[in-house]
Amino acid sequence: MKVEVKEGQDVRKLVRGLVKEKGYEKAELIPILQDINTQLGYISDEAIQELSELMNIPSSHIYSVATFYRMLSTEPRGRHVIQFCESAPCHVAGGRVVWQKLQEELGLENGETSDDEKWTLITTSCLGVCGVGPVLVVDHDIYGNITPDQVPGILSNYE
Amino acid sequence: MAYFRSHVLVSVDPKCIEMGAFELMGALQDELVKQGLVDEVEVLETSRIGDPETSAPDMIVYPEGVHYTNLSIEDIPFLVEEQFIKGRVAAQYAREIKEVSDEELSAAQAKEMRIVLENIGTVIPLNVEEYIAHDGYMALGKVLTEMTPVETIQEVLDSGLRGRGGAGFSTGLKWRFLRNAEGDPKYMICNADEGDPGAFANRRVLEGYPHSVVEGMIIGAYATGASQGYVYCRAEYPVAVKTIRTAIQQTKDLGLLGENILGTDFSFDLEVRMGAGAFVCGEETALMASIEGLRGEPRPRPPFPAQKGLWGKPSNINNVETFSIVPQIILKGAEWFASLGYKKSTGTKTFSMAGDVKNTGLIEVPFGITLREIIYDVGGGIKDDKKFKAVQTGGPMGGCLPEALLDLPMDYEALDQAGSILGSGGLVVMDEGTCMVDIARFFMEFTQEESCGKCTPCRIGTRRLLEILTRICEGKGKPEDILTLRYLCEQINENSLCGLGKGAPNPVKSTLEHFLDEYEAHIYEKRCPAKVCKTLIRFEIIDGLCTGCTLCARNCPVDAISGERRQLHVIDPDICIQCGICEQLCPYDAIEIR
Numbered sequence: 004m005k006v007e008v009k010e011g012q013d014v015r016k017l018v019r020g021l022v023k024e025k026g027y028e029k030a031e032l033i034p035i036l037q038d039i040n041t042q043l044g045y046i047s048d049e050a051i052q053e054l055s056e057l058m059n060i061p062s063s064h065i066y067s068v069a070t071f072y073r074m075l076s077t078e079p080r081g082r083h084v085i086q087f088c089e090s091a092p093c094h095v096a097g098g099r100v101v102w103q104k105l106q107e108e109l110g111l112e113n114g115e116t117s118d119d120e121k122w123t124l125i126t127t128s129c130l131g132v133c134g135v136g137p138v139l140v141v142d143h144d145i146y147g148n149i150t151p152d153q154v155p156g157i158l159s160n161y162e
Numbered sequence: 163m164a165y166f167r168s169h170v171l172v173s174v175d176p177k178c179i180e181m182g183a184f185e186l187m188g189a190l191q192d193e194l195v196k197q198g199l200v201d202e203v204e205v206l207e208t209s210r211i212g213d214p215e216t217s218a219p220d221m222i223v224y225p226e227g228v229h230y231t232n233l234s235i236e237d238i239p240f241l242v243e244e245q246f247i248k249g250r251v252a253a254q255y256a257r258e259i260k261e262v263s264d265e266e267l268s269a270a271q272a273k274e275m276r277i278v279l280e281n282i283g284t285v286i287p288l289n290v291e292e293y294i295a296h297d298g299y300m301a302l303g304k305v306l307t308e309m310t311p312v313e314t315i316q317e318v319l320d321s322g323l324r325g326r327g328g329a330g331f332s333t334g335l336k337w338r339f340l341r342n343a344e345g346d347p348k349y350m351i352c353n354a355d356e357g358d359p360g361a362f363a364n365r366r367v368l369e370g371y372p373h374s375v376v377e378g379m380i381i382g383a384y385a386t387g388a389s390q391g392y393v394y395c396r397a398e399y400p401v402a403v404k405t406i407r408t409a410i411q412q413t414k415d416l417g418l419l420g421e422n423i424l425g426t427d428f429s430f431d432l433e434v435r436m437g438a439g440a441f442v443c444g445e446e447t448a449l450m451a452s453i454e455g456l457r458g459e460p461r462p463r464p465p466f467p468a469q470k471g472l473w474g475k476p477s478n479i480n481n482v483e484t485f486s487i488v489p490q491i492i493l494k495g496a497e498w499f500a501s502l503g504y505k506k507s508t509g510t511k512t513f514s515m516a517g518d519v520k521n522t523g524l525i526e527v528p529f530g531i532t533l534r535e536i537i538y539d540v541g542g543g544i545k546d547d548k549k550f551k552a553v554q555t556g557g558p559m560g561g562c563l564p565e566a567l568l569d570l571p572m573d574y575e576a577l578d579q580a581g582s583i584l585g586s587g588g589l590v591v592m593d594e595g596t597c598m599v600d601i602a603r604f605f606m607e608f609t610q611e612e613s614c615g616k617c618t619p620c621r622i623g624t625r626r627l628l629e630i631l632t633r634i635c636e637g638k639g640k641p642e643d644i645l646t647l648r649y650l651c652e653q654i655n656e657n658s659l660c661g662l663g664k665g666a667p668n669p670v671k672s673t674l675e676h677f678l679d680e681y682e683a684h685i686y687e688k689r690c691p692a693k694v695c696k697t698l699i700r701f702e703i704i705d706g707l708c709t710g711c712t713l714c715a716r717n718c719p720v721d722a723i724s725g726e727r728r729q730l731h732v733i734d735p736d737i738c739i740q741c742g743i744c745e746q747l748c749p750y751d752a753i754e755i756r
Contacts, residue, residue, distance in 0.1 A: 032455035033438055037397070071457040071614075073439030074397055090359030091558065091590050092516035094604060100742065107719075128441055128612075130398050131362035133516040134266040134523045 017042060018053040027058050032068060036075055045076040073128065081116045083161050085109075086127035086140040093129075093136035097150070101137045102126075104151035108158060121161075166201075168246060171208040172221045182235070183219040189235040190221075193242045203246055208286075220257075230255040266523045267366060271540045275502070276526045277510050278363070278486055282370035287405055290412045293373040299418055301489035302377050305384055306424050309492075314385040315341060318488065320496035322508035327353055327444075327481030328556060328585040329661070330507070330574040333488075336478055339468035340386040343476035350388035350430075351453075351472065351479040352379055354395035354402065355437050355444040358557030359608070360588035363512035363524055364482040368395065368402035371486065372409035376432065378485030380419060381492060383430040386478060391432040394449050397439060407434050441612035445660045446479045448614065459616045460660035481586075483512060504530025507573035511587055518545045518593035527572075534568040537591055548593040552677070554601075556585025558608045559665025561672030562598065581672045583665065597694035598677040599684050603631035605669035613662065620663030623654035627670055635695045639685035647674060693755040696740040700756050703731050707752035714744035714753065 021038050025031040032054075039050050046069045055062040069075045087102055111117060111124040132138055135147030139157070146157055172178075172187045187205055194200050208222075220231040228251050230241065237255060244252040267283055270276050285292045293299070305314045319334025340348055352375060356364040367375060379391050393410075395403050410432050413419040421429045435453050442448045443458040450472045452458040471477025487509065491499050500508045507529035513536065516522050520542030527536060533553060537543070544550050552562040561582030563570075570576050577584050592601065610624040627650055630643050651667035651674075658664050674681060683689045690698040703714075703723075710728040715721075722738040725731030733744070733753075745753040 029455040030453065033452065034436065037436065037438055068455070068457055071440060072437075075438055090608070091554070091601075091604065092360040092588075095517040095590060095592060095596065103741070128357060128398060128439060129359035129361075131356065131365040132266075133360050133362060133514060136516065 014047060014049045015053045018050050022057045036069055040075050044080050045078055081120050081123040083121060083142055084123045086125055088130055088138045089126040090129040092133035093138055096136040098137035100151050101149050104154045108154050166204040168203045169224045170205045170221050174207045178219045181219045185235060186219050186233055189238045193238050197242055199246055229257050231257045268523060273527060273531060273535055273539050274525055275510050275528045277490060278367060278483055278512055279524060279526045282366055287370050287372055288408050290373060297493060298373055299377055301492035302380055304492055305381050306426050311385045317496045318491060321491045321499040323487060323491060325481055326483035328583060333480060333484055337382060337386050340476055340478040343468050345476045347390055347475060348386060348388040349472045349475060349477040350379055350383045350391040351477060352393040352482060352485055353449060353479050354393050354482050355449060356586060357396060357441040357444045358586045358588050360516045360590050361514045361557055361586040363514055363587055365399050365402050366524055367482050367486050369405050372406045374486040374489060375482055376409050376413050378488035379432060380430055381488050384428050389430060392453055393434045394453060395434060396437040403434060403436055442614045442662055445662060459614045462659055502528050504571055504573050513587045513589045515541050515589045517591040519591040520545055529573045530571045532569050532571055544593050551594050551596055552592045554590040556583035557588040558605050559668050560585050561668045564676040595692055597690055597692035598673045598680045600635055600694050602670045602673045603635055606631055609666040617659040617663060619654045619657040620666060623650055624666050626650055634684045636697045637688045643685060644681060699740060700735050701733050701738055701745060702754050702756055703733060704752050704754055705730050707750050709750055713747055717743055717747055
């Protein structure tokens, strides 16, 4: 998914391409930020600067939007992002022990990225697949009806 | 249009294609030509029918509904002769249709009534012809050719339809406000930001019957004079976003969206906006801010969206489910819809059932049904036949209702009086093993995190509630905490800006009201009656049941368990972290929580 982007010109080029494609109106800011987030893995300061210049929006405003929404990140993330659903239906269905196991197994707490930049562990809002809770998502793969002992097996699927 | 006496659906999923589904279809078509049956029997492609591992390639013959499996090209002449010439089932190839189970949406139970969910799972979502075959876009045709916008609004008003997003405001009235509002352009917005944990009805409607939402929105736009529409869908639903986008494109291609719809002078355009993960964006003013490219923060009302909405222009927001009902009201009439339901809540409502109930998933019931009927008759009762403790309705801002309130007829007003809300129709059922203080704390964790931070009562109040509840769960509760919690609940509810803050105290308020004994046990006796709160429980090994198998000792992550093989083991309470692994593992149930 994620494109390796060198610092400097390439980030700005990516941003310019996106703005050109979507338009310069403020209403396009969030869709553009979403694309940057998907392609870079996060929204870098440089991307914010470039957006600010192109769209004529103060960088403080862009930063305030980028930090408001949970799915946008202003910090670099690992190669694989694990999202764990922390919602009530998953919690009631045994989510808490799975969350503990996940933290133990990875040695990470909520929001942390591993030193080898392999994993980022975050919680997510309800994914709406409550019928099969507890649920966790690795990148784009959804796993349902998880028990703690399945956690190591799931993690081993990823390089 | 040609009429066929029989239809053959050939399964063309990847596995079936690999096993020669297309060759089979070709052979079947050739044989039908040879026998002069092409005008009588139609051959169609369909997605997976049965279990592709064992039955590919396969097909179903309608109207009989016979499922033929493991077919090869050589079988076709015989099959055609038996099935279509002699009119009998070729028994050696026929199998029973294996139901593909849908964990979220099973067949309707006796007390259900399905209007919104009726066709979900049985029609192909993005086959617009199939939607049209189910009377799709007929309601649109009807309003555009036979009804004035004012008559359309009157019809929706007479049906008694109320907002399915939870607030329950009359849809017809809302539409009238927009129609009468001054300003141009006007916007019609669909709130598909279904953020309530445990609610997923909107996702299924968007994924399973997207055209019903599109049609409802076009009718709404015609009635109110809106020229531009937005579907604001949360990014956590990638499939729904894709499906509704495609449905909109299909509708445009058919000339049912865009300029001069169906040759009239009515024009309406529709696009999808995706959220980026903010629960508060389900609140209508926050949602509009998000479409504008701002932080999704709510603003005070009035002015209401009908006066000053998106970009300061008159706007109307309805929920996915509300829109999807509209075409049926237009087709079957306001009287039909108004005859369903209970008191001022007409029609049916979908609920997403989750938690400790046997049948989790989506249901749709008429208003007026009791919670007991929903949980026991439709939901099949409590999992593992445990005892019921509470049900939380309406998502994280809803209250937890006890056994004594289960016979309440469900409608907007009754739930409101009981200290809960209908909300978006989430139902989380909890059994006796749930600690209500822990649950209240858990919901506060959610609202505290999701509070956008704009207004003080919600931002700081929810934080204080969470701190106090956490303390109580950790055994550090003080006697005055109960009063403080009550006072905070009242203040937050009265002074918050939007529905999030106003509803945030409900889980605390309702558990204080119905489960006060649990709070008292935590505070005064430092005891968690449900044995959930970690610092208030301890694990012990029962003498007589323990066989000294060493399984627990070997698996304890902190080496808190000691004991010789075949001897009674002991847990050191000073080391134990109450993780519960030993209790889960013990084959002799020798570990007790006290």
